Amino acid sequence: MGFDLEKIKKEYRLRYDHHTHTIYSRVGPYFHGKGRIIDNVRAAAKRGLESLAITDHGPSDFYGLDPRKTPQMRREIAAALLSFPKLKVYLGVEADIVDTPNGLDVPPEDFAKYDFVNAGYHYVPKCHMLHNFVAFRMPWPKKLKEKLRLRNTERIIKALRNNDINILTHPGDKAYIDEHAVAKACEETGTLVEINARHKHPDVRDLKIYKKYDINFVISSDAHRPKHVGRYAESLALALEAGIDPARIVNIEKR
Numbered sequence: 243m244g245f246d247l248e249k250i251k252k253e254y255r256l257r258y259d260h261h262t263h264t265i266y267s268r269v270g271p272y273f274h275g276k277g278r279i280i281d282n283v284r285a286a287a288k289r290g291l292e293s294l295a296i297t298d299h300g301p302s303d304f305y306g307l308d309p310r311k312t313p314q315m316r317r318e319i320a321a322a323l324l325s326f327p328k329l330k331v332y333l334g335v336e337a338d339i340v341d342t343p344n345g346l347d348v349p350p351e352d353f354a355k356y357d358f359v360n361a362g363y364h365y366v367p368k369c370h371m372l373h374n375f376v377a378f379r380m381p382w383p384k385k386l387k388e389k390l391r392l393r394n395t396e397r398i399i400k401a402l403r404n405n406d407i408n409i410l411t412h413p414g415d416k417a418y419i420d421e422h423a424v425a426k427a428c429e430e431t432g433t434l435v436e437i438n439a440r441h442k443h444p445d446v447r448d449l450k451i452y453k454k455y456d457i458n459f460v461i462s463s464d465a466h467r468p469k470h471v472g473r474y475a476e477s478l479a480l481a482l483e484a485g486i487d488p489a490r491i492v493n494i495e496k497r
């Protein structure tokens with residue numbers, strides 16, 4: 243990578259991080275997200291962010307949040323803000339793109355529980371989980387891969403068209419997709435395409451496709467630990483390498 247991360251940090255700042263996880267992403271005694279809400283809030287304030295979103299995994303994920311706990315999550319956010327009154331904190335969710343009537347594991351009637359809904363592809367039931375898991379890691383017959391790519395793409399487009407989705411998280415990670423078709427759907431629905439600091443996709447090749455469409459981008463840390471909240475320099479370097487104008491990244495600002 244030809245970009246100096248320290249130089250990037252000096253030149254640009256991240257205004258907000260709207261994709262972070264906490265211990266509400268858990269299964270039984272196993273915590274998928276390692277920090278509490280207050281820990282992410284404190285980290286965001288320390289990094290000088292204007293706002294933060296707590297977006298734990300959708301309920302069909304093995305370590306998905308329990309939607310009945312959203313009132314408790316809101317209480318924790320309110321309590322955390324007493325110490326950091328300048329920060330704005332949203333409660334969102336990272337819904338899974340699955341085979342349900344609206345295409346997400348967050349049904350329309352649950353949208354009101356959150357300030358916004360992000361959505362992404364994960365290995366969960368009702369998403370060709372096994373096929374995607376294998377095809378993404380091992381040699382797989384080309385014909386089958388193409389079929390899977392088509393199905394994954396259809397699912398994403400359906401979810402985008404049927405729901406008001408804020409951010410499409412890490413498109414192309416965990417499952418093959420047709421980036422052109424997904425980009426067109428994001429353009430049509432005004433959905434932000436995420437440049438994710440944690441996952442391998444979208445990579446520079448993918449971003450060169452997305453930039454051809456009339457879409458905007460957002461950088462997220464996808465932090466699963468408080469220390470990663472607000473990470474952005476690596477993602478911005480990818481965007482610059484792909485030739486994306488930083489003005490198209492909605493949460494990046496020149497210092």
Ligand SMILES: [Zn+2]
Pocket residue numbers: 336362363364411412
């Ligand atoms: Zn994700």
Ligand SMILES: [Zn+2]
Pocket residue numbers: 261263336411464
């Ligand atoms: Zn995530």
